[in-house]
Amino acid sequence: MMDYKDFQLEHFLTDSFFISWVKKPDTASEHFWLNWLQNNPEKEELITEARKIILKSRYKYMYQPTEQDYLQVLEKIHQRNYSSNHRYTKPKINWYMLSAAAVIVILLAVTVILNPFQNETSIVQEKSVPQKIIRSVPNGKKLQFNLPDGSQVKINSGSTLWYMSDYNNPSRDVYLKGEAFFDVTPNPEKPFKVHVDKIVTKVLGTAFNIRAYDDDHNISVSVAEGKVSVYNNENNKVVPEISSGNMAIYKADIGSFEEQEVDIEKVIAWKNNTIVLEKASCKEVFEKLEKWYGVKFITKEDLGITGKFNGKFHDTSLKDVLTGLDFSSQIDFELKNDTVWCSKKDLPMK
Template identity: 30%
Template sequence: MEKHINNLLNKFINENITPDERKVLKNSVTELSDEELKQAMSDVWEQYETKATSPVAFEQIARKLSIKSQSSMRHTLLFIAKVAAVIAIPLLIGIQIHLYITNDKLNKFIDQQLAIQVESGEKAAITLPDGTKVYLNAATSLSYPSDFGLYQRDIYLTGEAYLEVAKDAEKPFHVHTDDVEIEVLGTKFNVNSYPDQDEVETTLIEGAVKLTTKNNSQHPIIMKPSQKVIYSKKNHQLSSRQTTGHFETAWTRGELVFRSAKFSDIIEKLKKRYGVEIQITGDKYNTDLFTGSFKEEYIHGVLRLLQMHYQFTYTEKNGKILIRMK
């Protein structure tokens, strides 16, 4: 069992694990005790001791391993630097730890950005050291300084996230994206900031936030609950509208919702949601707009429903879906 887990962890680190093996790894981890998991991770760490890279979100794993002493913490930090992707395993998500650093060497080691990468077809939930809960959608990356919460609370986001920010009047919480910055004391809101989209959307569910554009062409906006602010990357303009937030946060409930969406936009969301490659051939895309919602576990169920609205056929070959428009 131990040898099998080590083999899968090695494949995961080297990014040559198959989808089926990834599922086996996730299931296997849930069956391990704390000591067994610690031993498996330590065994793999030894093989990468001289290949350390930037540590990533170690707080999710450190508490799981009941790290208390300085020496064992350093051991775990070094290991996590090599196997950061393991945080994608649901069992290890959502665990927080407060670090107690006692020497300059260790301070220098962790004095850098920690990053979490969620792949297409995956979602994750984490708890930051201050108690803030962050839900990350597919194809999303989040980073923050290793001393987060000590002097300030800043995170850097690419993709989509829903946040429930812990209140701390003395340390405002800042979300940085490529185009806008959001400042909040304590609230619930959703941010959609994918690089391949023309707009950045911020939806406030509860509390209040201040939104500022990076180009400084407009004054900051103080958002109110049930308000959605959209920043256009093309014309650098802000617009706002009222919303219940139900549509914008549907992804956190496992729903895929479209409102007057173009077929090309639907396909792009399916790629992220299910983590599959989709290629379209044939005539020009149907210009009809689609409104509807899905809660399908597999992409084939969604495609069959879309065939009732759009004229196309599809096949799957070598893990790639080929769509041919009629």
């Protein structure tokens, strides 16, 4: 597969594989380009611009031959019918030559159409169907990028965010499953909305975090700067504006909201590559580390751990985290490839 790292706008606009993905994405092209963007987030704006041009435009340039062009084509056809030592005289135009010339001119015109980026290319706008742009982040990874309006997003492990290719026209809507932090570019005329199932978080320009993993059961919206409003799009239940340092929690089981103060630095520690464990059960610790490092925890037996775990790890390898947990618990950890085997320690007899 071609290396696209050094591609500029004009290269993407003429690359058949890229154009095919934009126009008619399939499983293979979708997998390739989403993974490529994940590994090359600095190309996000360039790819977005290339997609816009391809989706909204088609190129048409018809070559109109001059009388001199016809004569040159006819002359070449005539010369092929004479030996090299035959004295040249200007041929009479006949229907055979005219037909041959017409074929050549048509071929020239088709060539120009298929190669749209000529100096005299004209762009004809056409309506296109908006495409879904998906950013899916597997366990063990995180992704940071800018939306077309300049708003910054950081997506946590095991999360998916998507929006339409006509984002910001007429509205700014994104859809989330998992966890993400948003730093939104202000635009009073176009509110920014994050949709999580039937829950909508609406802002004009602020910074906030949303956590909505399937296994959390609840949806939490924590505000780092400014204010946000949260409402249920199904029954129009609304939480009064949530201000900085506060969290709105939607309790899915009872279908209602509650608000509470929160240590925002702990909530958004993940985006700064910091793991915070605070009164976490053994199960919660394993689930968090599985997402964070992209591994699987397997217990060989009932560990019987009832205590809670506390800790803070910044830019720490899984091996070092397990070493720290080993000292503070009765669990032995054995890391093999992407699997962590857990067993109860054999404590010495007293």
